[in-house]
Amino acid sequence: TLAWNGEEAGRIEGRVIAGRMSAGQRLSMPAPVGVVAALTAWNFPAVLATRKLGAALASGCTAVLKAAEATPATAAEVVRALTDAGVPRGVVSLVFGDPAAVSEQLIGAPEVRAVTFTGSTAVGRIVAGHAAKGPKRTVLELGGHAPVIVDADGDVGLAISATLPAKFGSAGQSCVAPTRYYVHESRFDDFAARFIEAVRALRTGAFTEDGVNVGPVIDDGRVAALERLTADAVARGARLCCGGRRVERPGSFFAPTVLADVPEDSDILREEPFGPVAVINRFSDLDEAITQANRTDYAFAAYVFTDSLNTRQRVIEELEASNVGINQMAPSLPDAPLGGMRASGVGYEGGRDGIAAFQHLRLISETAA
Template identity: 45%
Template sequence: MSAADESALLATVPDGLLIAGRWVPASSGATLDVRDPATNQVLKTIASATPEDGILALDAAVAAADEWAATPPRVRGEYLRSAFDLLMERKSDVALLMTLEMGKPLAEAAGEVVYGGEFLRWFSEEAVRITGRYGINPEGTGRTIVSQRPVGPCYFITPWNFPLAMATRKIAPALAAGCTVVIKPAELTPLTTLYVGKLFEEVGLPSGVLNIITTHQSKAVSGPILSDPRLRKLSFTGSTPVGISLLKQAADNVLRTSMELGGNAPFLVFEDADLDKAVEGALLAKFRNIGEACTAANRFLVHESVAEEFSTRITEAVNGFVVGRGTEEGVRIGPLINEAAVAKADELVQDAVRRGATVQTGGAPIDRPGTFYAPTVVTGVVAGSDILRNEIFGPVVSVTTFADEDEAIRLANDTEYGLVAYAFTKDLARGQRLIEKLDTGMMGLNSGVISNASAPFGGVKQSGLGREGGFEGIHEYLSTKYTMTPNPFA
């Protein structure tokens, strides 16, 4: 891909705020620079919203709410389906845009376009399947009617690591349910969300249904929106500390909330595991998105009888990874999102080494332009190491061992998080026990990839509240109303 192609694509991305169907500059004239983490070069300068702009976006969502809620479900679904079709037509452009602003390899970015697009298609189909019920009360004195209504205007805060999928995973069910939206993408990767706004504009989505605000002052802009009684729903994907802070703010207006927060995923390899499949699954679960995913395997818990062979195979595979800018041919590991991410990954590795772990490969930042960290395998990680407690968000495999199933389960559950777990075993009964005993909202059993638009995504404990995707996803944007009527035959 040439520099001219990249420039041409970037020129098609709006640089303003999408408010009430118009692309407008920030009211203050403020801007922010979006940079390529592989080069640190500025990709595009865009508007940076003020708190006043945030309220204008909410005004637009509120003004459009009643008409959008009254729009027939089939029509709402057709807007989503049209956006899906257009996204698939522009697949290569959107993939390149994500690679430029986030750093992931181009092939992975193309995979995210397919994954993120599926939320548009899935919820276009769910829009017409919102149901209620009618029945006789037990006493026979009346009739009960249960109906579903859109919760109302929504505010979405999305992270930088999956710029497309994190936007469509929230926008699609909200629009399908009849809710209007204000979305604030991450400051580091806002361009893809702006492009999504352009796609919806092209398919004719009514003004004010989807509003996009980009800003470098997230707290200042979000605060007034969250305190406004007209807002009825908050959905956030990001770190647990920020999620807790937002929940406290949401409590003042008793907002409906969905929280997809931090993870500390265990990856269990038992003595009877098919090691070929376990290694393949490990590479997917760890190195997808350069390890910068809440679903990334964080702690590799391997039975002591197969730990050496598993670690050797993983190390051999990692040594073959090509590191570079995501647009380059054959690259498996792109840059981390910024210098802070590199420093965090390195500190976790060095802490493990100080406590007795051994670096099999990697273990240091790469001396080249951009924010690169070498793909790393660390073995012999001991209890108490920070790398076992904190989300790595980088291309680092940390291996520790267990002696039996009970110890494996205890180690896996020894965290305040509970998003996803992975386990490899040929024992069906053990697999069933793990489903019941592992404290996570999701699980990959003999599989290193779990995300799918048709499945409910979410965690337990401090990994969050609510579910995104699946049949469950649209219900996050619906409120249940019960009506009692007299017995019509009395």
Template identity: 45%
Template sequence: MEAPRYTALGLYIDGRWVTAEERSGQPVYNPATDEELAILPLATADDLDAALDSASRGFMVWRRMTAHARSNILRRAANLLRERSETIAEVLTLEQGKIIAESRIEVMLSADILDWYAEEGMRAYGRVVPSRTPGIRFTVLQEPVGPVAAFTPWNVPAVTPARKIGGALAAGCSIIIKAAEETPGTCVELVKALHDAGLPPGVLNLVFGAPAEVSRHLISSPTIRKVSFTGSTAIGKELTKLAADGTKRVTMELGGHAPVIVFADCDVERTVQACVAAKFRNAGQVCISPTRFFVHDKIYAPFLRRFAALTGEIAVGNGLLPSSQMGPLANPRRTTAMHSFVEDARERDATIVTGGNAGAGAGNFFAPTVVGHLPDEARLMSEEPFGPIAGITSFRDFDEVVHRANALPYGLAGYAFTESLRRANDLSDVLEVGMLGINTFSVSTPETPFGGVKESGSGSEGGIEGLDSYLVKKLVVQA
């Protein structure tokens, strides 16, 4: 089999690719082998200023194009992503580590996101408000907010940029996106598809660099009218403060620590299979990954036993190998973090039922891990692991488990498994999350809002809510 090829990296400013000449760079590594894939050029201050100027000019061009013309470009880009899906999936797995099957799904979902926004952008309707005075007309128009600065993480390097780019472009905004330096190639391929689809110069710009320096430079510029960020709660708070100085709109999709409440009336085998599949997708490096499992006393023992058995059967290896069911963690920091969670659990007399150790040799591998009999005081119950560790504890009654599920300052996603319609309705009313899956972990689609409450963020991406976040309202009163 021919060895997969990584993509050529660069900055994309004003419709042109900028290489590493006279710029500092940093290596990009394969997390499965520790091998260097490429050197990523980092933007200078002059590059960032050029991107801002480009986005300003690009916005004036793009906003004047009809919604149908913008839609056609987004659709062409979506089709190019599908045509190139195998190549892009290999790039994604090479730099991020997830298994190739998951990478293929992510690339295809990114194409679906662009397609959905291509359609919804033609439905950014205004309205006419009935006047209380004869001869006066009230019209509410929807207009693009302006140039956008967007920041995306390394864990989902295709879907997250696609959400931000798709929403901004469909609304008529230009955008500067800073993708993660650890996984740059996937976003480079996404930008290539939009370039080849005929996107005018300046409408989309791609930069990389020291995160704090780039974010400060872009957000402080009066050119930028909106900031969209996906990442940790701590960094999201800092960027929100920067945006507040310019009274800029923000969308913040921040950290989570998703509870899973499993009631005694569920189908245990089917529930366990769903939980294991969801928990170890992308090695647990998903912001809506199930992390805190609350299982009713009556079924706790068989649930834990079966969960551990299925977890122990997961084949861990290089994501490019068809036999692998879980790849490596994206960087060495994550394996260090996993060790600290396991050691804390041991110190609190929890049971490491399976896993708990790193792989031998090269790569950032860590065994899928199940921790049982976990007290609420353990770090695993209060801090998002963002890795392949499932913490499982028990509960006795409804009010108790709701209180424990809502006890943290996070509220991104939550899940529950029950056959009771009344209980499902009650959970919908009381769980403090932005997305709730009942008897399913599928809570993210192009047409539905994606966002959290409390310290998990503000605003939504995806759905009509995602488009609306890039639009402003203008009232026109005509006599």
């Protein structure tokens, strides 16, 4: 990420626009906005810090990184690496402290001209409110609740092998983790049996132990939330196929969980679980699947498994998601812009657009004297 942004910094360019007067011309010239406040979450501490700092530095801005208190060492090493690489003193700063107090002070500082934040939608709205008082340019990467559509002609084995690591590899603590599986009724029993078998084979524990596939969630509060969401779904008529409970061992562990035939009014179909819980529901036609996939306020990642060109085109046009994977996952890489829609975010990270987020375009109009 840092390498790509460093290379792209040398390719930033303006453009010449024809003038309206004889012998005149206009120049559109990008210029850095100033100090960028970068606020990152704990779930991918190196990726999030380098993505924000890389784009800010490539744009010509200085940056203050307010990193997550849960993962301080990673942020410190990222800043140390930049310093060791020759970034001048004061160009990148690192702060920690009470999240609410430090963020409000940082965003409100008159020297700060842009804010970039990754975290929950609830906190993102607070950040946006602070930035609006400036107003200050804002990039928000927020929550998600990714659907997976497995159509009648989809490859069931591929759908499971592709999505299972993304669902459980980070204990489901990712804004693009697949959660809501919508499987065509003709493939539902086969998919459910194979998916549940694969989930039951996962081993939960610390990654210092051999054979572990699923690690802990961030804290006991997340365990309690997962217990609440699971209990609510079961109380409304969902089938608990496996998991659904805290793992009794030191630490904050929740067993990999599969819920099937979950009613539409269940909390877990509206609220991002951010944990190792997957929902499997069936559908009879593609209209129904797309409607269910678009039902939440989130619109970030979505995944579709099909061999039909018609189905591919329909989901591209009708799925309300900014990051769509068809017969594969949809990774976020430094060379391509990505940003959430609706409650999932504002603005873009990655690619040239991610750098442009921290630049003004100055219009220079000139003619001969």
